Amino acid sequence: MTVRVGLTGGIASGKSTVSAILAELGAVVIDADLIAREVVARGTPGLDAVVAEFGPQVLTADGDLDRPAMGALVFADPSARKRLEAIIHPLVHRRSAELEAAAAPGAVVVHDIPLLVEVGRADQFDAVVVVDAPTEVQVRRMVEDRGWTREDAESRIAAQAPREDRLAIATHVIDNTGSLDALRQRVAEVYAELAGRA
Ligand SMILES: CC(C)(COP(=O)(O)OP(=O)(O)OC[C@H]1O[C@@H](n2cnc3c(N)ncnc32)[C@H](O)[C@@H]1O)[C@@H](O)C(=O)NCCC(=O)NCCS
Ligand SMILES: Nc1ncnc2c1ncn2[C@@H]1O[C@H](COP(=O)(O)OP(=O)(O)OP(=O)(O)O)[C@@H](O)[C@H]1O
DSSP states (O other): OEEEEEEEEETTTTTTHHHHHHHTTTEEEEEEEHHHHTSSSTTTTHHHHHHHHHHHGGGGGTTOOOOOOHHHHHTOOOOHHHHHHHHHHHHHHHHHHHHHSSSSSTEEEEETTHHHHHHHHHSSSSEEEEEEOHHOOOOOOOHHHHOOHHHHHHHHTSSSSSSHHHHHHEEEEEESSHHHHHHHHHHHHHHOOOOOOO
């Protein structure tokens, strides 16, 4: 039996680090952020739809989506964010389903979905793994590791569901306030439990 797992966590909680460890352990990881980039790559109908909605000023001189400009727009304006999500989310959903259908039977399939709570899809999974870190740790990682301003970091957090709402849908919580070694150990423990169901 295929075990379908939803993986989520607030921005900079360590979700990508966890999904990389799960992939090393043998899970098939389907990464919504990555797909969200692919569906608006240059020459795609997705990018055409974004330009039709927001105008050519959201393109770089090379004709790619100008991600920093788009981010500055949508994380300052919830209605613009909703319009962008209405274009991108159905495309991500469709592509994820195709990738899942191609996974081998008996696999642990992990859907890495930053907005799992927000899109209301938690009940579609056999397990929901939430990577958890306090807001202050999220902000510190964005400021120190990514060089963002505190304001940028806080505007992304404000666009996401509160930490409590993510914890409320979790079947497994992965606390990521300790070391990377501790994280690896906890992920291995969760993976062993999930793989045992397959
Ligand atoms: C606005 C965009 C162009 C900014 O791109 P950028 O390269 O700066 O960020 P990236 O896509 O790598 O996302 C990084 C993180 O931002 C957060 N984030 C992204 N989109 C959203 C959103 N709509 N709401 C809340 N948080 C978001 C997530 O934690 C995500 O992991 C991009 O985030 C986007 O297209 N967002 C809309 C699509 C979406 O909702 N993606 C999320 C997963 S499907
Ligand atoms: N336990 C930890 N100790 C120290 N640094 C960590 C730890 N976990 C993650 N990090 C670092 O924090 C940053 C954010 O981690 P990661 O990219 O995995 O987060 P994310 O939740 O996937 O972020 P995003 O939502 O932007 O995709 C990275 O630079 C990562 O190396």
